[in-house]
Amino acid sequence: MVAEKISSEDHPQVYEEERVESNTGKTGQDGGRFNKLISEAFKGKADLDTIHTDIGFELYQQSLQYDQEELAKSVDKVRWKLDLMVLPMMMTTYMLSFLDKQTLNYSNAFGLQADTNMTGDDYTWVASALYLAGCRAYPSNLALQRFPIGKFVGYMLFVWGTLCMLQAAVFDFSGFFAIRFFLGAMEACVSPAWLLLSSTLWTREEQPLRTSFWLSSNGISSIIGALLSYGLGHVDNLAVPNWKLIYLVVGAITIAWGIVLVLFMPDGPHNAKMLTEYERIVAVWRIRRNKTGIQHPEFLVYQVKEALTDVKTYLCLLMGLCYGALNGGVTNFLSALIKGFGFSGLEASLLQTPSGGIQFVTGIVFGYISTIHNFLGITIIISCLPGMAGLLGILLTPLKHRYALVGCASLQTIVGSPIVLTWTLPALNVAGHTKRSTVMGLYFICYCAGNIAGPHLFLPSEAPRYTSALRGLLGIYAGGILVQIAYLLLCFWDNKRRDRQAQPTDEAEAAREGFEDVTDKENRGFRYHL
Secondary structure: OOOOEOOOOOOHHHHHHHOOOOHHHOOOHHHHHHHHHHHHHHOOOOOOOOOOOOOOHHHHHHHOOEOHHHHHHHHHHHHHHHHHHHHHHHHHHHHHHHHHHHHHHHHHHHOHHHHOOOOOOHHHHHHHHHHHHHHHHHHHHHHHHHOOHHHHHHHHHHHHHHHHHHHHHOOOHHHHHHHHHHHHHHHOOHHHHHHHHHHHHOOOOOHHHHHHHHHHHHHHHHHHHHHHHHHHHOOOOOOOOHHHHHHHHHHHHHHHHHHHHHHHOOOOHHHOOOOOHHHHHHHHHHOHHHOOOOOOOOOOHHHHHHHHOOHHHHHHHHHHHHHHHHHHHHHHHHHHHHHHOOOOHHHHHHHOHHHHHHHHHHHHHHHHHOOOOOOHHHHHHHHHHHHHHHHHHHHHOOOOOHHHHHHHHHHHHHHHHHHHHHHHHHHHHOOOHHHHHHHHHHHHHHHHHHHHHHHHHOOHHHOOOOHHHHHHHHHHHHHHHHHHHHHHHHHHHHHHHHHHHOOOOOHHHHHHHHHOOOOOOOOOOOOOOO
């Protein structure tokens, strides 16, 4: 579809509101904005050579030369292309990332600890090793600010697929700990990468549901992993133990998928191969109201300082700790819990299949509910309740009711819903590329720290019910809910204050500021997503 070019005579109002001039020739109303940028450049807040260097700004400028109504007619077609082509690639990648992590859980049902002479809390430390490398989350976010996102993740798949296969070559605790540590370092990029990519391909209203889709693929991963480990567990007369075969098969699949990503995964709407040149312009135009731009390579120190002095940053970090601890406990001890109810290793693997389906369906459902206007924070709180109910069920149900206990354990996988919806908060509510990278990097460091702490709540002496761990997880759920309420109220009050102090401005100016790499505090047209 070819859009009709517009002129000031044909559409004087649209042309005047959407007019964007070059950096060296700003006049009229934009002159004040440009003078402000010049002033900030001499203060260290901006650089005249990098003003409007967001990789999507050129396409945004081109979009202003087209009939806005014609662009709007193409929005649905572009969104459907992204949903049907890019989203499945994101889901598959995240599914493999989770499957690689879960291989430890599945191999534990087939004699891993006995073959590697793990004793005491050795297995707990191996489970935590994946997240000890969480300190790499911040460097990963800075790298994602500068390098092509899709290709960066694609090459990382080669590395972590190889590391996954190398787990079959170790024979003791120290070897497993080292491999899992480096595996975690490589996989630290995928979650922030997909959050950043989601923020460039979909609008703020669309992001929570799309993010829920790719994170809910963990549920599909649980189903595939359970069936795969169940099938591989029945293979006899192997030269290697069954638990090693799990690592070899999953690692090989991961490496093969890395080739697909390098060839086809876009780095943003500006180079999506599945879109025509005009559709790329539409893709950038449709996300202009996010007011966050696409990708700006410059590192701005003042935005780091702003992130570290923003109260909302620390509330996000507390949420990262809470949900990290919940995730670390559930993902690494679900097999152990189910085996403790009186099932064999093979049965424990098979019984985890329904929990994967529960996780996938509830993730999509809660993601859809979060798209209701100003309902994101409330959805996060509601999605915590099934997990809390399941913990209480495990604590109070007698061990003779084995299948009821399995049902309660399966409810723990719903923790993926509040996790992913909380992940979207920095992407939705933090503007300024350096500030957003800083908040997201610190968030994932705290999330990894929580994942380290979570497994240590499960004391071997308390098997099979792990009473202290279950009570601790209940308390963590409650703490996460309280922090979310505080964050929600702070964003609500800030939006109200901005509404009261608002000065006349047009949507085009606020959109341009998003491409000028200003922060959410600087852009007075920015409103926090509740």
